[in-house]
Every structure is written in structure tokens, then in C-alpha cells.
Amino acid sequence: MSHQPTPLLEVRNLQKFFPIAKGWLKRVSGHVRAVDDVSFTINEGETLGLVGESGCGKTTASRCILRAIDPTAGEIIYRTRDGRTVDLAGLDRAGLAPLRAEIQMIFQDPFGSLNPRMTLFDNVGEPLLVHGMRNRAERTDRVADLLRVVGLRPEFMHRFPHAFSGGQRQRIGIARALATNPRLVVADEPVSALDVSVQAQVLNLLLELQASLKLTYLFVAHDLSVVRHISDRVAVMYVGQLVELAPTDALFRRPRHPYTAALMRAVPVADPRETSTDTILGGEVPSPAAPPSGCYFHPRCRFADARCRTEAPALREVSPGHFARCHFAEQMAAPSAG
Amino acid sequence: MDPLLSVRDLHVTFKLDEGVVRAVDGVSFDVQPGQVLGIVGESGCGKSVTMRAILQLVDRPGQITGGKITFRQDSGVLDITTAAPRGATMRALRGADIALIPQEPMAAFSPVHTVGEQIIEAILLHDSGLSRKQARARVVELFQDVGMSMPEQRVDAYSWQLSGGLRQRAMIAMALSCRPRLLIADEPTTAIDVTTQAQVLALLKDLQRKYGTAIIFITHDLGVIAQMASHVVVMYLGRVMEQGPVDDIFHAPKHPYTRALLRSIPGMHGTTRTPLPVISGTLPHPFNRPPGCPFHPRCADAIAGKCARDVPELLPVTARQSASCFLYPAASPA
Numbered sequence: 001m002s003h004q005p006t007p008l009l010e011v012r013n014l015q016k017f018f019p020i021a022k023g024w025l026k027r028v029s030g031h032v033r034a035v036d037d038v039s040f041t042i043n044e045g046e047t048l049g050l051v052g053e054s055g056c057g058k059t060t061a062s063r064c065i066l067r068a069i070d071p072t073a074g075e076i077i078y079r080t081r082d083g084r085t086v087d088l089a090g091l092d093r094a095g096l097a098p099l100r101a102e103i104q105m106i107f108q109d110p111f112g113s114l115n116p117r118m119t120l121f122d123n124v125g126e127p128l129l130v131h132g133m134r135n136r137a138e139r140t141d142r143v144a145d146l147l148r149v150v151g152l153r154p155e156f157m158h159r160f161p162h163a164f165s166g167g168q169r170q171r172i173g174i175a176r177a178l179a180t181n182p183r184l185v186v187a188d189e190p191v192s193a194l195d196v197s198v199q200a201q202v203l204n205l206l207l208e209l210q211a212s213l214k215l216t217y218l219f220v221a222h223d224l225s226v227v228r229h230i231s232d233r234v235a236v237m238y239v240g241q242l243v244e245l246a247p248t249d250a251l252f253r254r255p256r257h258p259y260t261a262a263l264m265r266a267v268p269v270a271d272p273r274e275t276s277t278d279t280i281l282g283g284e285v286p287s288p289a290a291p292p293s294g295c296y297f298h299p300r301c302r303f304a305d306a307r308c309r310t311e312a313p314a315l316r317e318v319s320p321g322h323f324a325r326c327h328f329a330e331q332m333a334a335p336s337a338g
Numbered sequence: 339m340d341p342l343l344s345v346r347d348l349h350v351t352f353k354l355d356e357g358v359v360r361a362v363d364g365v366s367f368d369v370q371p372g373q374v375l376g377i378v379g380e381s382g383c384g385k386s387v388t389m390r391a392i393l394q395l396v397d398r399p400g401q402i403t404g405g406k407i408t409f410r411q412d413s414g415v416l417d418i419t420t421a422a423p424r425g426a427t428m429r430a431l432r433g434a435d436i437a438l439i440p441q442e443p444m445a446a447f448s449p450v451h452t453v454g455e456q457i458i459e460a461i462l463l464h465d466s467g468l469s470r471k472q473a474r475a476r477v478v479e480l481f482q483d484v485g486m487s488m489p490e491q492r493v494d495a496y497s498w499q500l501s502g503g504l505r506q507r508a509m510i511a512m513a514l515s516c517r518p519r520l521l522i523a524d525e526p527t528t529a530i531d532v533t534t535q536a537q538v539l540a541l542l543k544d545l546q547r548k549y550g551t552a553i554i555f556i557t558h559d560l561g562v563i564a565q566m567a568s569h570v571v572v573m574y575l576g577r578v579m580e581q582g583p584v585d586d587i588f589h590a591p592k593h594p595y596t597r598a599l600l601r602s603i604p605g606m607h608g609t610t611r612t613p614l615p616v617i618s619g620t621l622p623h624p625f626n627r628p629p630g631c632p633f634h635p636r637c638a639d640a641i642a643g644k645c646a647r648d649v650p651e652l653l654p655v656t657a658r659q660s661a662s663c664f665l666y667p668a669a670s671p672a
Contacts, residue, residue, distance in 0.1 A: 047611075053531035053532065053534075054502075054531055165620050165621060165623075166381075167620060168620065195380035195381055195558065195621070196380060196558060196560070196599060196602060196603055197380060197598070197599060197602050197616065197617040198380075198620070198621075199602075199603075200602035200603070200604075200614040200615070200617075201616045203604070203614060204613045207611060207612075207613065208613075222531065222532065224532070224606070225603070225604045225605060225606055226604055228604065228606065228610055229604035229608075229610050229611070229614070230610070230611065231610070231611075232611070248610055249610075252606070262533060263532060263533065264606070265536070266532040266533045266535065266536035267532060267561065267606060268535075268539065268559065268561035268562045268564065268565040269561055269564065269565065269605075269606060270560040270561040270563075270564045270588070270600070270603055270605065271564055271588055272564045272565070272584045272585050272588050273585065273588075273589070274564075275565065280533075280536045280537055281533045281536065281537075282537070284503060284504075284534070285531075285533075
């Protein structure tokens with residue numbers, strides 16, 4: 001990372017509530033607080049990992065940034081290629097159109113995210129067409145380049161997706177995301193549908209592309225070891241809130257939120273000699289429609305006391321660059337070695 | 339000790355219009371009573387088909403075309419491969435002696451019957467001496483065993499009313515309902531979150547200790563294998579590449595595939611943002627099986643003129659481990 005990091009994206013107090021409709025009148029009886037006051041910054045050229053369990057709001061947050069869905073409240077400040085800053089949350093369709101090329105997405109399911117009736121040329125080339133590259137010969141050259149960049153042979157261009165394996169399809173999806181020369185790439189679980197040996201290949205490709213094309217990644221995933229491997233900084237979400245945000249090494253060396261620590265303990269280590277004798281996190285993730293009082297994590301937290309039940313902690317800076325949403329973040333001890 | 343389950347040179351093929359897929363191509367392993375055997379492999383390695391063969395549940399066009407599967411019962415040794423898939427022997431065996439925990443508990447339970455009804459049905463099917471009331475009491479007891487709160491109420495719940503973790507616990511309760519000697523767990527935690535996974539794995543470990551049930555644990559997750567299994571079988575393209583005690587597999591792997599697989603996973607301790615060692619190439623298409631050792635096109639240690647021609651046999655390479663690889667002189671062409 002450079003010494004003077006320039007923020008590319010600043011998410012401020014992002015909220016996304018989904019109404020719950022009841023009865024035949026579809027009266028709104030409550031809200032699912034899918035994303036509830038999330039703030040973070042992604043600097044140019046870095047990878048921010050966004051982790052959490054299913055239903056924590058990580059995908060909803062990333063979809064708000066892409067404006068695939070409209071946020072309920074909050075600002076998404078993006079610095080464009082020509083140096084202007086815009087609030088993506090406030091833009092309309094026409095205002096967003098030119099920026100769509102700069103922010104692209106890599107999807108989780110390599111089988112569902114490619115059109116099976118379109119050849120690779122059409123799948124990868126469509127964003128080029130949408131963004132104004134009308135000349136077919138020009139598009140052919142660009143698609144050939146893109147396939148080469150992601151490690152596929154340009155001759156494959158006229159084949160259909162079904163002829164490719166999961167790992168190869170994920171490469172095709174990456175080529176399509178890169179077609180418009182994006183600056184920010186949102187990758188939602190890009191390797192979780194892949195086999196172990198293929199997963200390593202795709203992670204390596206993402207790292208290579210980031211270095212050569214100066215890409216900025218928002219890497220959304222549930223697998224902590226994958227997130228740890230690829231991220232410069234990691235944000236942890238729980239029931240729609242950001243509970244911890246820190247540089248990768250600091251987070252894994254000394255998590256300051258009990259949920260992060262529990263999440264780390266829960267990962268089965270690929271070494272039979274490293275057996276955890278630590279207690280397993282009990283209970284279940286509460287519903288984001290009816291979160292608990294105070295700290296959302298208190299019913300499952302072994303450190304919780306009376307204050308946690310009533311007073312919601314704020315996300316605060318515990319040490320430089322290390323944020324945690326816990327009353328007792330300072331007292332959280334480093335996990336014992338091994 | 340006599341093994342509880344013994345699989346010898348099992349072959350399962352699928353005859354399709356486009357060609358023949360050899361999904362399982364000469365697999366052999368044993369499960370000892372009370373042992374947790376982990377079977378690890380990537381998609382298409384034949385791990386799930388092997389398990390279906392053990393239960394005689396291979397669907398057409400798949401067919402067991404060779405080999406022998408034997409299961410030890412009180413009354414003697416049963417040859418599963420010769421039993422009729424729909425016959426009385428297999429129907430008595432499934433659920434009672436060998437139970438399955440499937441990957442997707444949502445798909446495994448019927449949504450129009452309560453989970454309790456479905457488990458009671460299984461119990462009554464195998465134990466006709468019980469009354470409905472007794473069976474229900476047994477389900478409540480089982481739900482307590484698998485750590486479900488409010489077991490009396492949960493018996494009357496539908497599967498869609500339960501969370502993923504609870505549903506998987508109910509599935510485990512169902513699998514244990516007839517006190518099986520062998521439990522086959524096919525990716526039982528793949529569909530659930532890490533913290534729930536940790537709970538379910540701990541539960542399986544506890545129950546295994548309590549009842550002494552043997553478990554075959556199938557997964558692609560090397561972390562889960564390391565934490566759960568005492569013995570490991572590594573499969574690739576329908577063949578066993580290596581097998582041995584879990585500590586040897588993880589700390590002294592012999593087969594190049596096992597070694598490469600272990601190197602390619604990002605750990606919780608290594609350096610970050612550096613290229614991971616990869617297994618080059620891709621899994622071959624099932625119609626396009628390479629000749630010789632199935633792993634040779636991707637193997638860094640392949641011996642020219644040998645690995646592409648001959649199929650290595652699974653042979654002992656140490657006192658406890660065996661591997662099918664020509665790097666070890668004992669291996670001779672099968």
C-alpha cells in the first residue's frame with residue numbers, strides 16, 4: 001500500500017431496510033434491517049474483505065454500492081476516473097450510466113451468471129456493446145485480449161459456456177467484468193462455488209489482475225481463510241452492522257470483537273494436530289427483523305454484562321485503523337497461540 | 339479386527355448416449371467399527387457415488403459393474419453388491435444399520451409432514467414392536483440428544499419452520515433414530531454457516547463417542563476432515579490416490595495429488611496476498627479420462643513414458659499408509 005492512501009469509495013451510514021408486508025392489504029408491519037448503519041472506506045488499489053455469515057447483510061451492502069438495489073439511507077461517495085466525487089446513492093439512472101463501466105461485479109455462481117445461449121464473444125463482449133463499442137472487429141480484438149488476460153485461449157470465443165468447467169466459467173465472468181476497464185470490482189463469493197484446486201488458481205488470477213490493472217476490490221465472502229489471504233483490510237458484519245474493521249494482520253492477530261474471535265475459532269483448521277479446546281459459540285444469529293436490545297451480539301457473547309443488554313455500542317477506533325463495535329474491545333485478549 | 343464395512347475394487351459406470359462415465363473405477367477401503375473415516379476429493383471424484391453404491395442407491399443409467407461391498411452384521415457378513423436394490427434385505431439395512439445424513443437437509447425432509455412424523459415413520463418401519471406413543475417419546479429423547487431446545491414442541495414443527503442448524507440437527511436425530519452401526523455423512527455441513535458448522539461438528543463428535551457409531555465423513559473441506567476423521571481416503575477421478583491415518587495424510591502426504599491439494603489451500607497462518615501453489619490444469623471431462631494414472635496430466639512429478647501408460651495400484655508405502663503412485667517402487671501396474 002502507498003503511504004498516502006486515496007479513498008476511492010466512502011460508504012457513510014448506509015442503510016437498507018426491506019418492508020415486511022402482512023395480510024391481504026399488504027400493510028407494512030415491520031422492517032428487515034438488512035444493512036443498518038454501515039460505514040467504511042476503500043482506498044485505491046486495495047482489497048477490502050467483507051465477511052459474515054448468511055443474512056448478515058454483506059451481499060445487500062455490496063448490491064447497494066452497485067446500485068443494483070436502492071439504499072434506504074446513507075451516502076456512497078465515489079471518486080470518478082476524472083477526479084470528481086459523486087454520491088452514488090443520490091444518482092438517477094442517467095447519472096449512473098457512465099459510472100457503470102467503472103464499477104463492475106464478479107458473481108458467485110459460474111453456472112448461473114453466464115447466458116447459456118450466448119457465445120463467449122457475446123457474453124464477454126456485451127458490456128462493450130452497451131458502453132458504445134459498435135465495431136465488431138474492434139470488439140473481437142478486445143474480447144480476445146480479455147480472454148488471454150484471464151488465462152483462456154482466444155479460440156474459445158465462439159463456444160458456449162456449457163463447454164467449460166466451473167473454474168473456466170469463473171474466468172469468463174472475470175473477463176466480462178474487466179471488459180469496460182473498471183476501477184472498482186465488487187466480487188461476491190467469487191470462489192466459494194469452486195473446488196479447492198481451482199479456487200487457488202482463481203485467487204491467484206485476482207491478485208495478478210489487481211497488480212497489473214490497478215484494480216480496487218470489495219471482496220465479499222464467508223470463508224475467513226480466503227478473505228484473510230486476499231484482503232489488505234477486513235470488515236466483519238453481524239446482523240446488518242459492521243462489528244469490526246481492521247488491517248488483515250491486526251484483525252487476525254488480535255480480534256477486538258468477540259464475534260470476530262468466535263468466527264475465527266469456528267473455522268476448522270486443516271491440521272489434525274491443531275484441535276481447538278475453546279468453547280464453541282452457542283445460539284443462533286438473530287433475525288434482522290427483530291434484533292436484540294443493546295449490542296446485537298450480547299445473547300451469544302460470553303463477555304456480555306448488563307450494559308451490553310441495554311446500551312448499543314458504537315463502532316469506535318480502538319487502535320490506529322482498528323475499529324470495533326464492543327464496549328470491552330480494549331479488554332479482548334489476543335488468542336493463545338495454536 | 340474385522341472391518342464393519344469393506345469395499346473391494348468397486349466399479350460404478352454410467353452408460354450415457356455420449357459415452358461411458360467410469361464414476362468409480364476400482365475403489366477399495368475398509369471401515370472399522372466405531373471409526374471415523376474421512377473421504378476427501380473434489381467434484382467428480384466419485385465420493386458420493388461410492389456412498390450411494392454402499393446403500394444400493396445408484397440410479398440408472400448408473401450401475402455397479404464390478405467389485406464387492408460387504409457389511410458385517412450380527413447374523414453374519416452381508417454382501418451388499420448381490421442384494422437386490424429394492425429387496426427386503428436392503429430395505430431392512432438402510433436406515434437401521436446404515437444411515438445417511440445428506441448434504442441439503444431442506445431437500446431431505448418433506449415440507450408437508452412434521453419432522454417428528456417423518457422420524458416416527460422411520461422408527462416404526464424398522465421396529466414394529468413399538469407403539470406410536472413410544473416412538474414419539476424416542477424422538478423427543480433424540481432431539482434432546484442432538485441439543486435441540488424445546489424438543490416436545492419441535493417434534494411438531496415442519497422442516498421449513500426450522501433454521502439451517504436445527505434442520506441439520508433434526509436430520510442427525512433421524513439418522514440416529516434406529517441406532518445404526520454406520521453413519522454416512524455426505525457433506526453434512528457444506529450448506530450451513532461456520533459457527534453453526536462448528537456446533538454440528540462438535541455434536542457429531544460427541545454422539546460418535548457416546549454411541550460408538552462408525553462414520554464415513556464425505557467432504558471437500560480439508561479443515562473438516564482434519565478435525566473429524568481418524569483415517570482418510572483421498573479420491574481423484576474415481577480412484578483412491580492415498581489412504582492412511584489423518585496425521586500421516588496431513589503431515590506426511592505421499593501422493594503428489596494429496597500434497598498439491600494441501601498446499602493449495604489458504605491457511606489461517608501463512609503469508610497473505612502471495613500466489614498460492616496451484617495444481618496446474620483442470621479436471622478432465624468425465625468422457626475424456628486420461629489413460630494411465632488419472633492424475634498424470636496435472637502431476638508435477640509424472641514419470642515420462644510410465645504414468646501416462648500404466649495405472650498404478652494402491653499399495654502400502656509405509657506401515658500405515660498406502661498410495662497409488664509409481665514414485666513408490668512397490669507400485670506395480672494394475
